[in-house]
Each structure stands twice: as C-alpha cells, then as structure tokens.
Amino acid sequence: MRLSVFPRKITNLQICPAQQILIPLILSYIFTNFAPSFINYKTTTLKNIVVIGAGTMGNGIAHVFAMKGYSVNLVDISQDALDRAIATITKNLDRMVKKERITETDKSDTLGNISTYTDLKEAAAQADLIVEAATENVNLKLKIFAQMDEVAPANTILATNTSSISITKIAAVTQRPDKVIGMHFMNPVPVMKLVEVIRGYATSNAVTETVMDMSRQLGKVPVEVHDYPGFVANRILMPMINEAMITLHEGVAGVEEIDTVMKLGMAHPMGPLQLADFIGLDVCLSIMRVLHDGFGNPKYAPCPLLVNMVMAGKLGRKSGEGFYAYTAGSKDLVLADSFK
Numbered sequence: 001m002r003l004s005v006f007p008r009k010i011t012n013l014q015i016c017p018a019q020q021i022l023i024p025l026i027l028s029y030i031f032t033n034f035a036p037s038f039i040n041y042k043t044t045t046l047k048n049i050v051v052i053g054a055g056t057m058g059n060g061i062a063h064v065f066a067m068k069g070y071s072v073n074l075v076d077i078s079q080d081a082l083d084r085a086i087a088t089i090t091k092n093l094d095r096m097v098k099k100e101r102i103t104e105t106d107k108s109d110t111l112g113n114i115s116t117y118t119d120l121k122e123a124a125a126q127a128d129l130i131v132e133a134a135t136e137n138v139n140l141k142l143k144i145f146a147q148m149d150e151v152a153p154a155n156t157i158l159a160t161n162t163s164s165i166s167i168t169k170i171a172a173v174t175q176r177p178d179k180v181i182g183m184h185f186m187n188p189v190p191v192m193k194l195v196e197v198i199r200g201y202a203t204s205n206a207v208t209e210t211v212m213d214m215s216r217q218l219g220k221v222p223v224e225v226h227d228y229p230g231f232v233a234n235r236i237l238m239p240m241i242n243e244a245m246i247t248l249h250e251g252v253a254g255v256e257e258i259d260t261v262m263k264l265g266m267a268h269p270m271g272p273l274q275l276a277d278f279i280g281l282d283v284c285l286s287i288m289r290v291l292h293d294g295f296g297n298p299k300y301a302p303c304p305l306l307v308n309m310v311m312a313g314k315l316g317r318k319s320g321e322g323f324y325a326y327t328a329g330s331k332d333l334v335l336a337d338s339f340k
C-alpha cells in the first residue's frame with residue numbers, strides 16, 4: 001500500500017503489513033496528543049456556536065456566547081422552551097442595562113446574535129462548537145451525540161454540559177471521540193465564573209486547549225479535570241445536598257432549619273435544600289444515580305424523599321414547587337405546604 005502522505009524515501013522502505021496498520025495509528029496518536037500546534041483550533045476562528053437545550057442552562061450558555069459576539073443557534077425540541085429562553089435572556093439583559101453594566105445597544109446586539117431552531121440538522125450545518133445542554137439523561141445524550149456527529153461538520157468540537165455523565169461513554173457513540181469534551185458551566189451561567197472542563201479518555205490536547213481558551217474568552221475560569229462520575233463539582237456538592245434531604249427525611253430538622261445551619265454556620269450563600277430547588281430536583285436525582293451506578297457505593301444512594309418528590313413532579317423552582325414554593329415575580333422564600 002502506498003501511503004501518499006509520507007515522503008517518498010519513507011514510502012520506498014519495505015513495510016510489513018503489521019507496520020502498515022501500526023504506523024498510521026501511532027502517528028495519529030502522536031498528532032492528536034503531542035502536537036497540538038499541527039491541528040490547533042484557533043479560538044478566534046470559532047464563530048458559530050450551537051447550544052442544544054434551551055432550559056435553565058441552555059439559555060444561560062446562549063446568553064454568554066452571544067454577549068461575546070458569537071453567532072449562536074439555540075436548539076430545542078420544544079418551541080415553548082425556545083420562547084421562554086429568549087424571554088429569560090431578554091429579562092436578564094434588561095436587568096444588566098438597568099444596572100448600567102451594558103448598554104441598550106449591547107442588549108440588542110446580543111439578542112441579534114441568537115437564532116432559535118427546532119431542527120438540529122439545520123442549526124448545526126455551519127457549527128464550529130456545539131454545547132449540548134439537554135435534559136440530564138444518558139440515553140437521550142447518547143442519541144443526541146450520535147445525531148450531532150452525523151449532521152455537524154467533521155471538525156466541529158462536540159461539548160456537553162452534563163453534570164455527571166461519562167464523557168468517554170458519550171464520545172464512544174461518535175466517530176470523533178478526540179473532539180468530544182465536557183464543558184460544565186455553573187448555574188446561573190451569566191454570573192458564575194467556573195467552567196469545569198472534562199477530558200474524556202480520548203479527548204485530544206488540541207481540543208482541550210481550545211475549550212479552556214474559549215472559556216477564558218467568555219470571561220470564565222476553566223478548571224481541567226478527569227472523567228470520573230460527577231467529575232469534581234458534583235461528586236462533592238451532590239452528596240451534601242442528598243445528605244441534607246436525608247437529614248430532613250429522618251426528622252432531624254425542618255427545611256428552613258437545615259438551610260439556616262448551612263447558610264449561617266458554613267457561610268454558604270444558599271442552603272442545600274434551596275440550592276436543590278434551584279438546580280432542579282430531577283437533575284439532582286439523575287446525578288445521584290450516576291454516582292451510585294458509577295462507584296457502586298451505597299453511600300451515594302439517592303434519598304427516598306428526593307425520588308418521591310421527582311415522581312410527584314415537584315422539581316423545585318422550574319416546576320413552581322420543591323422544598324419551597326415559587327410564584328412568578330416574587331423573590332420571597334416561602335416554604336412549600338408539604339413541609340409546613
């Protein structure tokens with residue numbers, strides 16, 4: 001076999017069949033892992049961003065990219081979710097204008113940078129980077145990544161905002177595992193500085209460096225971590241939230257008492273039960289299940305109260321009720337009836 005990319009002298013060498021297979025494999029490994037400068041993505045040339053999922057996180061991610069001048073295609077299966085996302089982004093930008101942190105022109109430029117789609121194929125045709133922020137469900141994410149791999153250009157970086165699902169597992173359903181990476185933004189995205197950048201088993205150095213760089217360009221602080229259940233943020237945070245629920249479930253103290261202990265005693269800005277409502281109880285449950293399955297350790301078993309509340313549709317702020325009850329337009333923290 002003639003390896004046309006090799007200089008003539010090398011191709012004239014006698015190469016046995018095993019070497020014919022091994023040499024390209026070794027070279028590809030070296031290129032992806034040790035020579036980022038050969039295949040560097042220039043963050044300045046990444047212009048078209050696709051965000052999949054227009055919920056709590058998706059609208060925040062679209063907001064920060066659009067504010068930095070990127071063209072953002074926001075995709076959701078639900079037109080309602082897309083409409084709500086644009087309304088939320090507008091409301092958040094209005095607040096920034098009111099505080100004189102941005103001008104009216106910045107606001108309209110940001111909104112002008114966002115287009116909404118219900119069709120992924122159409123949205124992803126020119127994508128440089130896709131950030132998936134759909135519902136935290138393994139099978140759903142595997143399906144979306146297989147689809148993204150099919151419809152996005154071959155060099156597009158495929159990132160996921162998953163809170164806990166294995167990047168390596170997600171990458172394995174694509175033909176480009178070296179270009180799949182975790183880009184874990186925190187809630188609320190426009191405010192929180194951290195981006196946890198998670199390398200899957202095959203993620204290349206070039207892709208990791210690009211995503212770290214891109215996060216800095218968004219004004220965030222990226223931290224690189226390896227791919228184990230819950231990564232760092234949720235491996236530490238979620239067992240604490242789950243323990244707060246167990247403490248409540250066992251009757252050790254009430255919702256407000258638990259939150260007050262953690263706020264005043266540990267200087268947490270928000271109690272763990274209020275934080276669970278803010279994150280979404282369905283998201284908390286999914287993360288606990290990933291930790292439980294991933295480590296096989298009973299200490300990660302989700303609290304039965306959490307399981308029941310999710311089954312009952314009490315998902316926290318987004319459904320209007322969790323440990324607290326939420327009314328649109330009100331900032332008061334009101335205990336939910338079930339916990340009075």
Ligand SMILES: NC(=O)c1ccc[n+]([C@@H]2O[C@H](COP(=O)([O-])OP(=O)(O)OC[C@H]3O[C@@H](n4cnc5c(N)ncnc54)[C@H](O)[C@@H]3O)[C@@H](O)[C@H]2O)c1
Nearest residue numbers: 053054055056057076077081133134135136162163187279
């Ligand atoms: N909520 C948090 O505080 C938080 C923080 C960090 C990371 N995350 C992660 O971000 C991701 C999104 O979480 P969220 O809280 O925004 O969820 P959410 O429930 O608020 O929104 C999910 C959105 O995904 C959409 N969706 C579902 N299937 C889809 C598909 N096939 N194509 C396109 N859109 C689809 C839904 O319609 C919904 O609008 C999850 O992976 C979650 O673990 C959440």
